Amino acid sequence: MTVVDLGGRSITIERPSFGKGTRALTLFGVMQKSIPDLVKAIGEFRHEYAEHNYIELDRVQARARFGPEYVRGEDGKLEKNAKGDLLTLPSMVDRITEEDWERSGQKFRMPDQPSSGETAAFMLPLAFEQAQEPTQRLIALMCVSNADVSRWAASGTLYEELDSYYAANIDTAPMEDVLELAVSVAEQFDASVLSKARGLSERMGKLRATVFGEEKKPVETPTTSSPSPDESSTSSVTSTPESSDGDPETSSSSPGISSQTSEPSLLTSA
Numbered sequence: 001m002t003v004v005d006l007g008g009r010s011i012t013i014e015r016p017s018f019g020k021g022t023r024a025l026t027l028f029g030v031m032q033k034s035i036p037d038l039v040k041a042i043g044e045f046r047h048e049y050a051e052h053n054y055i056e057l058d059r060v061q062a063r064a065r066f067g068p069e070y071v072r073g074e075d076g077k078l079e080k081n082a083k084g085d086l087l088t089l090p091s092m093v094d095r096i097t098e099e100d101w102e103r104s105g106q107k108f109r110m111p112d113q114p115s116s117g118e119t120a121a122f123m124l125p126l127a128f129e130q131a132q133e134p135t136q137r138l139i140a141l142m143c144v145s146n147a148d149v150s151r152w153a154a155s156g157t158l159y160e161e162l163d164s165y166y167a168a169n170i171d172t173a174p175m176e177d178v179l180e181l182a183v184s185v186a187e188q189f190d191a192s193v194l195s196k197a198r199g200l201s202e203r204m205g206k207l208r209a210t211v212f213g214e215e216k217k218p219v220e221t222p223t224t225s226s227p228s229p230d231e232s233s234t235s236s237v238t239s240t241p242e243s244s245d246g247d248p249e250t251s252s253s254s255p256g257i258s259s260q261t262s263e264p265s266l267l268t269s270a
Contacts, residue, residue: 001014001182004180005180006170006173006177007169009169012145013143016192019153021193023149023158024138024141028189030131031131031134034131038127043121045114046113050111053112055110057110058106058108059093059106068091069089069091070089071086072088087109087238094233101154123186136166136170139170139185140162140166142169144162
């Protein structure tokens, strides 16, 4: 549950019920049909953002940030060799070859991702320009209570009520409040509806294809060039003495330029 200030009035964005969630999926499907390149445009925006917003580390800084990776067994416990030393894999930085360092100018690049607000600010003009009605209704739908949605749907006046709610509460609100509201709506919708739908994609079958208009396609390995050092394909297991009790700290996740996605998503923070 999220509470957003909208022109001095508190708007509570509830976790959607089944009835609200299915109608939100329907409206999002209409948006996608009205803007067939919406997901592609968001992916391209994130890709371009990452190319121009990044952190560069020198070799010393990169090694300090990304340590060795500890080997764990199927039970999740740290593996040890016969001497009792912890087994480790070379870190992502250790696997970078000298040739890769030379090509990158001895720099390790960590691309950044746009925030939810930046993504929403990019997406909203496109959505309003080409799919204003379903976009407004989706925002209003996520703002009203689950009980109101059920009552209006039962009486056959759901869309009329959503249009009235948007006109009375959102259309005349300050721009900064509406942007904040849109971000919160997108985050709740993505977390409660879209992400769950993606996780259950194999079980949703025809419903997913109907709502999202998706068809399964063979996964192709992208071939992109990156200004950051490439990782070599070989790795070896080494051992390191266990110097303290408990699990050692694990290294940060591997950074990289995010690829464009074909999954429907309003926002995803990287």
